[in-house]
Amino acid sequence: MAEILDGKELAKNIRKDLKVEVEKLKKKGIASKLAVIMVGDNSSSEVYVKNKSFACKKVGIDFEEFFLDKSATEQELLDLIETLNQDKSVNGILLQSPVPKHIDINKAFRTILPNKDVDGFHPMNVGNLVIGEDCFISCTPYGVMKLLEEYKIEIEGKNAVILGRSNIVGKPMVQCLLAQNATITVCHSKTKEIENIVKNADIVISAIGKPHFVTSKMIKQGAVVVDVGINRLEDGTIVGDVEYESVSQKASYITPVPGGVGPMTIAMLLQNVVKATKIQNKQ
């Protein structure tokens, strides 16, 4: 039976440490603030933003939400980002995806100042991650790495298979694991014989958004299985991409959904906001 990679518990400990850091900064007269922009209404985004706001409050980070109507123009969004870039009281800027189709989200990400880009989506942060320079790392892959580190999972020389190649999870996950000397295969919707590829994996990271996609048949005995997926079933239940019950019989370590990668993503966002605050205040 696999040991659980308990993201909920680790995230709680990280928040505890961050709270102390935020208090220390406050004693020096430095407040920390995250600005979140939402464009249009989307019930999932609203839940995510509420969770982020709640987490910020817990550690003492100020939080402000900016809501633009779904009819807002791209220029209106860029103008808002520019205002927040100039606002010295704002340390981190997060643009909640998705945005309406008429807005070029990459253009918006490029407009966020790299040192306020706490999601790590600006090309400068993405590029610095690739070349191994200090940067803001996309929160989900960063959270996965922290979880693997906490449980002392050996990465060097291991075969890691990443399912999904999105800019926010799959691609930065490659760079994070590569930096730790794993050998990496990335699978996507055009990959053939995924099952045979996953069977060779010592570490499997699934981020495709399909419930029960990863079955125990695909998993090597003793593999480490990290489930990034968040899928809502018709009855409202939240599940990951991994068939948890059967896979946990074969894996050595596994993340539950919920309670695995999700809380780590938010914890890393908070960590990035504190890092941004320190950089901007030369601490």
Ligand code: NAP
């Ligand atoms: P995304 O942008 O939709 O990307 C999904 C990826 O999965 C794409 O690369 C796609 O391939 C691939 N894919 C889709 N169907 C596939 C199939 N049948 N076989 C192989 N690959 C397939 O999604 P995302 O934003 O990366 O998110 C992925 C999942 O993680 C979602 O469930 C999301 O809710 C969840 N998520 C969780 C967290 C967290 O904090 N836990 C954070 C972010 C996302 P193509 O590139 O070929 O289309």
